[in-house]
Amino acid sequence: MPNLPNAVLWSIPAFVLLTVIEIVSFLIHPDEDEQGYTGRDTATSLTMGLGSLVTNLGWKIPAFALYNVLYSLTPLRVPVLWWTTVPLMLLGQDFCYYWSHRSTHRVRLLWAQHVVHHSSRNYNLSTALRQPWTDLTFGLFYAPLVVLGVSPAAVAFCSSVNLVYQFWIHTERIDRLPRPVEFVLNTPSHHRVHHASQGGYLDRNFGGILIVWDRLFGSFTPETQRPVYGLTKNISTFNPLRVATHEYAALGRDLASARGWRERLGYLFHGPGWQPGRVSPAAEPTADVQVAA
Template identity: 50%
Template sequence: MDMSHIPDLITPAIPVFVITIIAEALWVKRQRAEAGVTLKGHTWKDTLASISMGLGSVAVGVGWKVVAFAGYAGLYHLTPLRMGSGPWAWVLLFFLEDLCYYAFHRVHHESRLFWASHVVHHSSQHYNLSTAVRQTWTPMTGWVFWVPLALLGFSPEMIVTQQAVSLLYQYWIHTEAIHRLPRPVEWLFNTPSHHRAHHASNAVYLDTNYAGILIIWDRLFGTFTPEVERPVYGLTKNLSTYNPVRIAFHEFAAIARDVARPGPLGQRLGYVFRNPAWKPKTAQAPEAPPPVEAAHPSP
């Protein structure tokens, strides 16, 4: 397939990513020096690791985009439905694609096999624009979530364009430089405040705020949590490496180790598909026995 027919909004934006990452790092450094603002900021090792992950993701995406686009095209030609390409089709696609992203994002947090791909994006203990480009090298787990759009009759070109619009929108919300936006914006859209909570490892924030562009899906489906306490960024068990290869594949390796353990098939499948925090009952700490009441002599 000729790649020239596949819309690409991400690659032309790479220079903007680089410029804004540098500008943000300089701004945070100045804020710290002048006002002692407690922002997490950048460290050069972490930022370089994020940029390396982003460049690797772009490289993998060159080939994967062809496969994904071909899959959408095949389904599009199978369905009798046609949504057209008029303004109302784009409006409907905006909402439906964002709902598909919500489903994609939620499953990638709640099922370990999918989390193994997505965990890359959450592996930094910093929160800045470079975190936005810390992307997976295994995007194959996401394709199925946008299949309904092709079956509804949206053209492959429209689907991948709207996917790119969503990713570009999500770039700017990875920052501590913006505190809160006006209330109507915070109520309708995903914002830096909402997404900071999503990237936090605080117990109150876990598995919340899956939004792409619109926060309304989280409000509707009960997964919304406002930013109420200072976020602690990263994983519940953080990595101690900046090696891009280990960042990209560490959770897949952990799944393989768990599956190799002795145990029934159900347990092995649980390690693969259940919640990333799931453990079989035999691996959980036993509950403490109830206290024994002291015996009292009969009167």
């Protein structure tokens, strides 16, 4: 099995340097329309990011156990060739990421883990570091890559590259890029829409590196008005533990009040805005979908 680097760990110095540069840019050229940085919010984002480096080690154990079983069973093997197969692996991983990311917005149990990343009302490079401390997908969305012969190490490498790419798009300091770039790649403009909490911006632009998946599968929305960041029902805490668990607590309260297994399953697997007796949020306008306690 190839020994591939963890792009996230190698990029930490760059994350720190770019964040400092962005902070300085706000000090030199403040913009009253941009939130910039606030101390407690930034501290929470950094704490969530550092915590995720530790907690993710535990969540990766079942994922890699699954990958190793699948890799031992499949007869296929894809060699790691930097200028041929690695770009194809990255393409395949990005496709799987799109569906994984989309599911974390459309299934409340998975939204409970992902809501952490959307909980800040600021949008800056530190927001990129506000990562969940849980992962209930257990790597299942990337299992097809392993079945096709991509080694578990290569899957992990591609995932780390995808995560590193998304760091720089968490900023308001970069406006729209040239049209060909905006058409193909995920950019700050596209990702600002994804983090917005208003109207037709909800549950849009799920792509990681590429935005073409959203264009192909009907989830793309361009940035046409200034985003309002955060949740449709914001939390008022900077406590990292509460940030990491508040939606699990809300889900637990709903499960406790449910009348029977049909409602319990509805709360778990319908969209975050689902309530008994209502049409499934999947059939409703996306403006009613993304709700968090």
